Amino acid sequence: MSPSHEAGWAHVEGALRPHHGGPGWLHPPGNPNALVASLWSSTARKSDGDLVVGGVSVPDLVANVNTPAYILDEADLRARARAFKDAFAGYDIYYAGKAFLCTTVARWVAEEGLSLDVCSDGELTVALRAGFDPARIGYHGNTKTEMELVRAVGEGVGRIVVDSFDEIERLARVTSSLRASGAVSTPQPVMVRVTAGVEAHTHEYIATAHEDQKFGFSITSGDALEAVRRVVAAPGLELLGLHSHIGSQIFDTSGFEVAARRVLALHALLAHERGVVLPELDLGGGFGIAYTTQDDPSAPAVLAAEMSAIVDHECGALGIPRPRLSIEPGRAIVGPAMCTVYTVGTVKRVELDGGVVRTYVSVDGGMSDNLRTALYDADYSCTLASRDSTAPAVLVRVVGKHCEAGDIVVKDEFLPGDVRPGDLLAVPATGAYCRSMASNYNHALRPPVVAVRDGVASTIVRRETVDDLLATDLGCLDHEDAAVAGASRRSS
Template sequence: MAGVEPRSVWPATHARGDDGAMSVGGIDVRDLAREHGTPLFVVDENDLRSRARAFATHFADAFAAHGATCDVYYASKALLASRIAAWMHEDGLGIDVASGGELELALRGGMPADRITLHGNNKSDAELTRALEAGVGHIVVDSMTEIEVLSGLAQALGRTAPVLVRVTTGVHAGGHEYIATSHEDQKFGLSLASGAALEALGAAHAAPGLELRGIHTHIGSQILSVEAFRESAERMLGLRAAFAAQSGVELPEVDLGGGYAIAYTDGAEALDPAVAAREIADAVAAALATAGGSWPAMSIEPGRAIAGPAGITVYEVGVVKRVALDDGGERQYVAVDGGMSDNPRTIMYGAEYSAELAGRVSHSPAVLSRVVGKHCESGDIVVRDVELPADTARGDLLAVAATGAYGRSMASNYNAILRPPVVAVGDGAAQVLIRRETLDDLLSWDVAPG
């Protein structure tokens, strides 16, 4: 498959010392665990930022070969802190946000408002108002209702809202049903097939207070096939041409979203951004040749592909026990001090991960194991199937790879568990991006009786 290759699941600076201890960013994970506790999200700053710059460079170069431009917006839902927003700005990316909270974090990090895109299928009046007041670069409208509401708010504030219309193209891509976002029967966007997207473009163009800038789509996540992006580009540029024929207006912008796959397990495949950039640029050029019109300003929105491979989670092992299987075999259950509260993807999507002992070397044979959490749920599984040493024991450190995306950002306080911190490492130094929650934090939300 073009653009796909096996990848290591560990961050670029991942290494093992003579005693078998893992280090990231030049720091021994044992030292990180002692200083910051466990569970702990560790982000390789250099890896994350180099991935961001690679996307920006590859896509800019690939589209420049056609005399066009392509901007990269970091999808902040993958992992966001104000420092990450600052890095993205420094490295030439914009940022897309999907809530008022994400918007505030992006602004706090110094991301210029005009480099921010606000998404969401059900934005509140308060979120839309804040976006208008801040002067965000794009608001992606998701329904006819939102077009009407945003028009009213913009007029009341005396502002003009720059909008993209989110289009459901019908291109099916990605893995689990819940991360495929372009089939018809789902909550996002306006259908191309039914004519709703074209109708929404007309409404947005006519609505006072709105400046219709273009169209947006997102076809899914964990996409390994560039063919899906090619088909999506064809349909989007066909829609653009249809609207131009209807209205006489050629939309200046097209956003093809993100969804670039990463490797979660050793030997798994990932979409190579350099190859994907060239092939997607060529696909857009071919689609434009068919649909007609001038080149629009293009943009994409990778998040997971930037943050995911750059992060690991470090846990401390608690209980280890053996369980007999129906086939006469045995499974080793390794319980850690986190679980579904810091990584719900396994229980939500059946996600698979790689895990290794992080604090020492073991010469014991590897045995079939399952890494589980401490929550009061039998489905509280972190890694469903992995080979771990038979002598794995209480007090060991365990690292789970490729958890930079959707771990901390989807974390919860289920069972009143405190959410872990995020620590960035690089060149032998560490900095806290998000501090660990405390019991005082937890109790401060509770309204005591009396």
């Protein structure tokens, strides 16, 4: 967790003072106009200073859709999906829809041969509207209502990941009722989510396999074993296996190794002592991506080789057959495939103690379209997207337009020193969670998602309008009627 101060983040010791010109991993670039290729989608490049993605000039795109806007590189997303499918041959690959989901992306994922993981009725609705085969959908979530379960079972969702004793009871009741009515005729496939007690090296809020958090059944306490017993005993449920997810933005397989060892030990116990053979094991997702030059993610082929070796070794040592394996990459597929483009509104240079100057570059978006910096203290990069500059690089902080001191988009980055109002800035690696977490804070309108490929741009999620924003505000109609009536009285 970041240090805190009762008066706000800016009052934390050192918060407004660059350490040696910025964080230790950030170095002044030789050319502040150049792209760091590892941070961008595969088709991104610069042409005479303009950022080009998918063969589309970003300034030209902005002239049609305005800013802020998310730009999604279709070829890059599809290539990353194929890379996971090819590397993890023999696994079931579930794209984690919570990272970013719309009907178009759901169709792309289906076309690339991946399954889909959803965690709400809304995400399930998007998948079904896209024509996604429900048998290839997994349904997650730590609190699923009876209404959600009725819909999921009724639609024929391929697996439901149960997360509590209450949910097992609720799901058993739902399946029993639906079978009695003839709405379904087969048991509902189920996986039991377990916590393996692994401390993943990531932010506390996205580490999900240690004991003190809301997800899953503890292996250590015996809750996981009891959950398996209850699922097996429920006539309307079919136990597929165990599910383990250790967290997000993970860069090596050491955490997976510990988790696999503990989860497979439970597999072996169930098989040898209880006669319960589990055919499947889900190792979760959480594979990291490069947001800045300090990040060094592993390629899918490396992850697959290492994770398969871990499972094979543990199964051999325990004397059990290798279960069918599944994983759930989301961020690793969509994260690098998207960037966000903004327009600079103001540039403010603030002199601090000791003559240090902080340059604040304010843009027309912020925490309403990228909450991760404020929520997770996440790091991002950015580039000038609309022109070349010969000015020397200066360290800047890119901030949003919202009425919050913590509304930061990019904490530290080097940009050309002549950055000015009207410039376009693009932030890479914003595909995961940025649009998914986007809000209407300060009554902001959520940006569009524009897919680009082979020189063609297509809006796949349009920008919100004021009418969208006020559609649920039931006082608006009364106000408009009153205004019309008042105008009528004045004119008469």
